[in-house]
Amino acid sequence: MKFTWFNLMPWPYLPDDFREKHRSVWVDIPNTLYDPARGHHVYHTYLDQLEYAETLGFDGIGCNEHHQNGYGLMPSPNLIAASLARRTSRAAICVIGNSIAGYNPPIRVAEEFAMLDVISGGRLIAGFPVGTPMDTNFCYGQIPALTRDKYREAHDMIMQAWASEEPFAFDGKYNQLRWVNCWPKPIQKPHPPIYIPGGGSIETWDFCLDHDYNYSYLSFFGYLRGKSLMDGYWERVAKRGKDESPYRAAFAQIICVADTDAEAERLYAEHCLYFFNRCLHVFPPFADPAGYRTMATIKYGALAQLTLARQKILENLTWKQLVDERFIIAGSPETVRQQLEECIKGLRIGHLFGLFHTGDMPDWKTRHSSKLFAEQVMPHLKDLWPEWKHDERWWMHPMDDRLRPEERRPGAEKSGAEWKK
Amino acid sequence: MKAQIVETKKGTRCRVFEAGAGAPLVYLHGAGGLLGDNPFLDQLAQRYHVFAPEWPGYGESTGEDLLEDMLDFTLHGWDLIDALGLRQPHLIGHSMGGMIAAEMACLCPREVGKLVLVAPAGLWLDAHPIPDIFAMLPFQIAEALFVDPQAGQQLMTGGADLSDMEALKEFYITSQRRLTMAGKILFPIPNRRLSKRLYRLTAPTLLVWGAGDRLIVPAYARQWRALIPGAKLETIAGAGHMLPYEQPEAFVRAIGGFLG
Numbered sequence: 049m050k051f052t053w054f055n056l057m058p059w060p061y062l063p064d065d066f067r068e069k070h071r072s073v074w075v076d077i078p079n080t081l082y083d084p085a086r087g088h089h090v091y092h093t094y095l096d097q098l099e100y101a102e103t104l105g106f107d108g109i110g111c112n113e114h115h116q117n118g119y120g121l122m123p124s125p126n127l128i129a130a131s132l133a134r135r136t137s138r139a140a141i142c143v144i145g146n147s148i149a150g151y152n153p154p155i156r157v158a159e160e161f162a163m164l165d166v167i168s169g170g171r172l173i174a175g176f177p178v179g180t181p182m183d184t185n186f187c188y189g190q191i192p193a194l195t196r197d198k199y200r201e202a203h204d205m206i207m208q209a210w211a212s213e214e215p216f217a218f219d220g221k222y223n224q225l226r227w228v229n230c231w232p233k234p235i236q237k238p239h240p241p242i243y244i245p246g247g248g249s250i251e252t253w254d255f256c257l258d259h260d261y262n263y264s265y266l267s268f269f270g271y272l273r274g275k276s277l278m279d280g281y282w283e284r285v286a287k288r289g290k291d292e293s294p295y296r297a298a299f300a301q302i303i304c305v306a307d308t309d310a311e312a313e314r315l316y317a318e319h320c321l322y323f324f325n326r327c328l329h330v331f332p333p334f335a336d337p338a339g340y341r342t343m344a345t346i347k348y349g350a351l352a353q354l355t356l357a358r359q360k361i362l363e364n365l366t367w368k369q370l371v372d373e374r375f376i377i378a379g380s381p382e383t384v385r386q387q388l389e390e391c392i393k394g395l396r397i398g399h400l401f402g403l404f405h406t407g408d409m410p411d412w413k414t415r416h417s418s419k420l421f422a423e424q425v426m427p428h429l430k431d432l433w434p435e436w437k438h439d440e441r442w443w444m445h446p447m448d449d450r451l452r453p454e455e456r457r458p459g460a461e462k463s464g465a466e467w468k469k
Numbered sequence: 470m471k472a473q474i475v476e477t478k479k480g481t482r483c484r485v486f487e488a489g490a491g492a493p494l495v496y497l498h499g500a501g502g503l504l505g506d507n508p509f510l511d512q513l514a515q516r517y518h519v520f521a522p523e524w525p526g527y528g529e530s531t532g533e534d535l536l537e538d539m540l541d542f543t544l545h546g547w548d549l550i551d552a553l554g555l556r557q558p559h560l561i562g563h564s565m566g567g568m569i570a571a572e573m574a575c576l577c578p579r580e581v582g583k584l585v586l587v588a589p590a591g592l593w594l595d596a597h598p599i600p601d602i603f604a605m606l607p608f609q610i611a612e613a614l615f616v617d618p619q620a621g622q623q624l625m626t627g628g629a630d631l632s633d634m635e636a637l638k639e640f641y642i643t644s645q646r647r648l649t650m651a652g653k654i655l656f657p658i659p660n661r662r663l664s665k666r667l668y669r670l671t672a673p674t675l676l677v678w679g680a681g682d683r684l685i686v687p688a689y690a691r692q693w694r695a696l697i698p699g700a701k702l703e704t705i706a707g708a709g710h711m712l713p714y715e716q717p718e719a720f721v722r723a724i725g726g727f728l729g
Contacts, residue, residue: 185603186604192603192649192656337648337656339649346645
């Protein structure tokens with residue numbers, strides 16, 4: 049198993065009456081709720097936590113991209129990743145990812161990801177989400193019906209740019225560049241591992257399998273609800289005749305660890321409820337513009353996302369519901385270990401994105417939970433897939449002689465002399 | 470009205486409703502498509518030879534993947550007219566259909582009889598941002614489209630009982646399919662730079678607006694008139710954006726007075 053410590057970077061100061069006063073945490077959230085001076089401290093706290101996660105022994109540290117979003121302060125995850133690349137040296141840096149249909153031109157992503165891979169010494173995991181409709185359509189203005197087509201074209205440009213050893217012309221429907229010439233190029237060959245985060249569009253499965261990319265199911269609703277979707281994915285894997293390596297798949301899960309189950313509730317309940325009751329308060333039409341999901345997916349998913357039922361589930365959630373229905377995995381190390389094993393085996397995943405900071409959780413609780421997990425849970429789950437132990441196809445391949453922050457000398461005495469010669 | 474399936478040279482297959490006799494008149498529907506009952510078309514058919522095509526993605530018409538941008542949409546309009554064998558028809562377009570009809574007339578000004586634009590989309594005024602129809606709950610759509618939203622909701626759903634899951638699913642899939650198509654020329658801002666082509670219009674032009682239009686407010690009528698010198702404007706009381714359905718008699722009277 050590979051464990052990645054992930055932070056969505058929520059804004060922790062949404063008011064108590066946020067739900068009543070505002071229709072959406074995303075797209076048209078009033079930006080008067082954002083306070084840049086507080087934001088300064090928030091960014092540094094979150095970045096420190098990601099660096100701390102590396103010292104705890106997590107395999108990866110992760111960030112993602114959202115726009116105009118009260119639970120995501122990373123419109124540019126690459127800026128966060130750049131900061132982490134300088135301050136860490138062991139963990140994979142998982143950027144899950146850049147919503148490439150919204151980048152103009154997409155060669156920018158090939159360049160920035162290459163920079164990150166080079167700066168980090170080959171530790172980049174590159175995510176290419178289609179992007180949520182909130183981000184890609186409503187905030188970044190892409191036409192829903194053409195988003196997937198534009199996404200595929202952007203993907204093709206980036207992959208060709210990384211593979212090609214000479215300048216080439218790219219005559220796309222959405223992007224025309226006479227001179228594509230990626231400079232710099234990534235360290236990892238033929239390219240960094242590619243992860244495709246998906247919500248539940250069935251087209252995404254085939255796209256992952258066509259290219260042998262990792263499929264990452266990013267849900268906040270836990271493994272019980274994720275099961276039928278992941279079963280669908282694995283059926284597709286079998287049908288396509290691919291091997292069943294669990295490393296083909298990743299899942300995101302909110303995790304809270306305390307000394308006892310009761311202590312977990314006492315420490316974390318308010319912060320988890322902040323997340324579910326405020327941060328997920330999205331105006332439903334923003335989540336489902338016509339054309340974003342294909343007719344095939346709509347028919348497959350029937351009414352799952354259609355009604356306000358999903359929104360209703362989120363109203364007045366209690367800690368008991370969150371725990372009993374496994375939206376979150378919370379409790380003593382033993383409880384968390386048992387439930388997470390069920391999650392990992394049930395979904396057949398080799399990669400777990402653990403969300404340890406949730407909602408408006410203070411720094412000390414975040415670190416407490418992460419530390420307990422790293423020391424008392426993670427070691428017991430590392431070897432859940434012994435038969436796939438050596439499968440490194442979806443993990444980073446860094447340089448051995450990469451620079452480490454503790455070896456670098458930002459001071460004067462040996463600055464730069466070595467590379468000059 | 471009788472219906473036929475017409476195949477265009479490009480390969481779309483469109484259902485076209487047809488009735489009446491006299492001068493040919495092509496009616497292009499808005500983003501919501503033709504509703505179950507379209508009494509104004511029956512009334513127009515008493516004086517004209519009415520053709521009402523359904524756009525790919527609407528009703529039984531297919532081939533939506535063949536149309537991606539404004540030029541595709543515009544050429545499709547002419548492809549349909551060619552497939553129907555019509556010469557210089559009058560063009561009437563409502564809302565999105567008005568945007569398409571205006572583009573068609575800009576592209577081939579001499580092929581149009583007279584042009585009627587009914588609360589057309591296609592322009593944008595910063596002072597009057599058009600509400601985002603892609604980010605609305607069903608009841609909000611009815612409020613934006615009709616002076617009487619309750620009656621409007623009935624018209625839009627054809628009276629279907631949306632508390633029935635199957636009926637709701639059917640309604641949802643149908644409207645998603647329509648707006649998927651409409652989004653190609655209306656999302657995120659319904660402005661594909663038509664204003665810089667309007668100078669090419671030569672056909673006599675009538676603008677018809679609902680006095681109570683909350684979606685494309687009557688300020689837009691003034692902008693259209695400013696861009697099309699000589700265009701006439703008829704404003705219909707007691708109607709919103711869906712004026713052909715809200716005030717069919719007054720609507721047909723205005724058109725008859727203009728087309729002759």
